[in-house]
Amino acid sequence: MPTIQDRIKSIEEELQKTEYNKATEKHIGLLKAKLSKLTLEMESQKGGSTSGFAIPKSGDATVALVGFPNVGKSSLLNAMTSQESEVGNFAFTTLKVVPGILNYKGAQIQILDLPGIVENASRGAGRGREVLSIVRGADLVVIVTDVETKGVEKIIRELHNSGIVLNEKKKSIEVKKTNIGGMRLHKPKWIDIDEEQVRLILKEFKIVSADVYIREPIRMEDLIDYLKGNVVYLPAIFIVNKVDLPHTTDNMEQLPGRYIQVSAKTGRNIPELKDLIFDSLDLIRVYMRKKSGEVDMERPMVLRNGSKVRDVARKISRNMISTYRYAIISGPNRKQGELRVGLDYDLLDEDVITIISRN
Ligand SMILES: Nc1nc2c(ncn2[C@@H]2O[C@H](COP(=O)(O)OP(=O)(O)OP(=O)(O)O)[C@@H](O)[C@H]2O)c(=O)[nH]1
Ligand SMILES: [Mg+2]
Structure with missing residues (x-):
């Protein structure tokens, strides 16, 4: 009886041999379904121990730096935060998760520097499974590559194999x-x-x-993802690092999402990178007016775009919702002056809010 690993291997070989066209489309779809099913079986046999690797989430949002070894992930973490993650000119300098905090526009963004991933990471190569399980929990995936490295599509494939789909809505x-x-x-x-x-x-x-x-x-792949049941859909951006080195820009246009060219070494485009990360997280900042009438402009409450007054109330305290009467909202992104609103009112970035409750 061939083992699950053997069966996975032979299906993969067949997939590689089979050229994609109208005639083979069906067959390929089926092979992919088989592959997903077997991978799921294998995962459940192994059990999901990622202990010693998990990191508590902190800050308003979490960003994961993902890429091949040696492209400069740790250097970028260091350039954006006060963290000092070890940098070395060889693969696998980073062996565990190193968190840093980027303070930007009033938001505290947790950035996770991760060990480099390699092909077959989704099957466990080079602690890949642990790394990918951390990526699953992020709010934004930042795929890092450098001017010499190719094969971003391989990283995307590993992510997909482990149930992480980038820049797509769930069908x-x-x-x-x-x-x-x-x-x-x-x-x-x-x-x-x-x-x-x-x-x-x-x-x-x-x-x-x-x-x-x-x-x-839909594509058959979407159906397979649905049936796998463990797929998360995350936004992603792409970084091309080391642009201080001589390079050509041939491949870059093909990155499937917003990208930025930077140099961790010279600092080029690092401010723009921070901005792109902030923007891609799609956060809003809400300022609270205190009883005294003062507004705390230093420390906004940071929420997902699309949040409502209810989400602010909930974050303040559990009782807030039951004692809530109304809120007064104003802000630079509103045409009207002060508005008196209910719990289901949609918030905008930089709103100033006062919540009035029944004592
Ligand atoms: N020229 C140049 N070198 C860089 C740049 N960023 C990083 N490096 C160098 O690239 C090498 C790898 O950097 P790291 O930050 O350790 O890379 P990493 O992606 O964290 O590597 P792993 O932890 O092994 O996955 C080091 O020698 C860095 O000094 C850059 O912008 N320009
Ligand atoms: Mg590193």
């Missing part, structure tokens, strides 16, 4: 298992989907009878 897919009746596909007419392939992929995940709802165009 609207739902599979409701039923006891009998086979598979029923529910979808708008205009969406073109190979029903037979959906059936085969479901079967790989041991689902024979189910109602499947697909509400937007």
Whole structure:
């Protein structure tokens, strides 16, 4: 009986051999489904011990620096924070997570310097599994490469293999298992989907009878991600480091997201990098007016964009919601003057808020 590892290996070999085209599309989809299923099985056999590696989250948001060894992740952490992570001109200088805090525009952003990842990290190569499990918990993934390194798509693939999808929204897919009746596909007419392939992929995940709802165009990969059930969707940006060295800019356009060219060594574009990180986290800052009427402009409350007054109240104290009467809001990003609002009012960056409660 071949082991799970053997089976994974042979499927991977077949995937590499198979050229992608209309005729092989179906077959490739199925191989990928098989691969995901086997990887999940392997993970559950190993158990998920990442002890000694986890780091407590702190600050308003967490950013993970991910990349191949020796591209300058630690140097970048040092350039952006007061942390001094060890730097060395060889692979695997960093062996555990090193956290630093970037204070920027009133927000405290935790930046995690991680050991370099290598191919097959998602299968555990070079402590890859531990590293990737930390990345899962981040609010923003920063993929670091340098002017000499290629293969960002390999990093993206390792992340995807471990259930981390970058710069994409979760697709609207739902599979409701039923006891009998086979598979029923529910979808708008205009969406073109190979029903037979959906059936085969479901079967790989041991689902024979189910109602499947697909509400937007998807790739088979999205369906597999849904069935894997452990996928997180995170925003990502890309850094090309060491631009002080001679280089060409041929590959850079192809990075699948916003990117910036920097030099940790000379400090070039480091302020712009901080700004890009802050911007990509999509945070808002809310200033609290105290009873005395003073506003604390030094220390805003930092929240996700899209937060409501309710989220501020919740953060202040647990009782706040039950004793809440109304809030007064004003701010540089509002046309009106002061507004009197309820708990479900949407906040804007730099709002000043006073919460009035029933004592
Ligand atoms: N020329 C140049 N060298 C740099 C720059 N940033 C880092 N380096 C050098 O690149 C080497 C690797 O830097 P590290 O910061 O240790 O790289 P890392 O990505 O943390 O490496 P690992 O921890 O092994 O994954 C060191 O020799 C650094 O001095 C840069 O902007 N320009
Ligand atoms: Mg390092």
